[in-house]
Amino acid sequence: HVEVHDGVKVHKDLVAFVESTLIPGTGLENKEVWAGLGEICLTMSGKNKSLLDARDKTQALIDQYHKERKGQPLNHEEYKAFLTEIGYLVPRSADFQIQTQNVDPEMSSIPAPQLVCPVDNARYIVNAANARWGSLLDALYGTDVIPGAIPAGGYSHERGALVFAELHNILDKIFPIAGQSWADITEVSVKDGKLNLPLETPSAFTGYTEKDGAISVLLK
Numbered sequence: 281h282v283e284v285h286d287g288v289k290v291h292k293d294l295v296a297f298v299e300s301t302l303i304p305g306t307g308l309e310n311k312e313v314w315a316g317l318g319e320i321c322l323t324m325s326g327k328n329k330s331l332l333d334a335r336d337k338t339q340a341l342i343d344q345y346h347k348e349r350k351g352q353p354l355n356h357e358e359y360k361a362f363l364t365e366i367g368y369l370v371p372r373s374a375d376f377q378i379q380t381q382n383v384d385p386e387m388s389s390i391p392a393p394q395l396v397c398p399v400d401n402a403r404y405i406v407n408a409a410n411a412r413w414g415s416l417l418d419a420l421y422g423t424d425v426i427p428g429a430i431p432a433g434g435y436s437h438e439r440g441a442l443v444f445a446e447l448h449n450i451l452d453k454i455f456p457i458a459g460q461s462w463a464d465i466t467e468v469s470v471k472d473g474k475l476n477l478p479l480e481t482p483s484a485f486t487g488y489t490e491k492d493g494a495i496s497v498l499l500k
Contacts, residue, residue: 285311285318341366420446455499456480468497 281289299310345362363369380388397404407422420426420443431439444463451462458478469476475485475497486500 284314286322288314288318288321290314290317338366338368342368416450417443417447455484468495470495470497 282292282295283289284295298313303310303313342363345359360369397408403422407419421439422430426439426442426446428439428442448461448463455462456479457465458480460478465477467476470488470490475482475488479485479499484499486498488495488497490496
């Protein structure tokens with residue numbers, strides 16, 4: 281670990297990534313970024329700990345409630361009253377608007393999952409990123425959208441086949457092809473600016489990029 285600001289230490293690999301990839305082009309100096317992070321850590325760590333402690337206390341109370349009523353039908357009104365009593369449920373507030381500035385549209389206005397993940401679990405982080413910005417294939421593979429347990433170890437061809445079947449089903453609903461299914465498609469190409477697939481809604485083809493002979497198509 282490397283000390284980046286007044287006792288705040290960061291893993292050297294993260295420091296290298298931030299300074300070589302994230303900061304360049306922002307107009308900020310390395311020391312400004314680390315000073316900002318240091319200030320956040322020093323000023324918010326106490327509050328964050330108190331929030332985590334409160335969460336643990338609440339979870340313990342909920343666990344105890346269910347253990348004491350094991351095997352009994354859930355009384356919804358009683359359960360709601362209990363959750364209200366411990367502060368888990370609170371009265372609905374009046375309408376309000378968040379005033380935070382300089383927030384990316386992906387977080388502030390574009391509907392999509394808001395996922396919170398432990399930073400020490402790489403697989404969770406990959407799933408979270410892919411669920412919003414990346415590979416639908418990987419998001420399907422690593423979540424319970426596809427029934428069945430996620431196999432441990434390397435890639436499972438059996439689960440992979442289920443993932444592609446679900447993907448084709450999704451594409452057939454959103455971007456149907458006249459007289460065909462996406463499961464039948466073995467190649468996607470663009471010639472003279474036109475897609476080689478007879479989409480039922482041709483205007484869905486918005487654009488494409490080509491790099492090293494590989495085509496990436498945007499449908500919208």
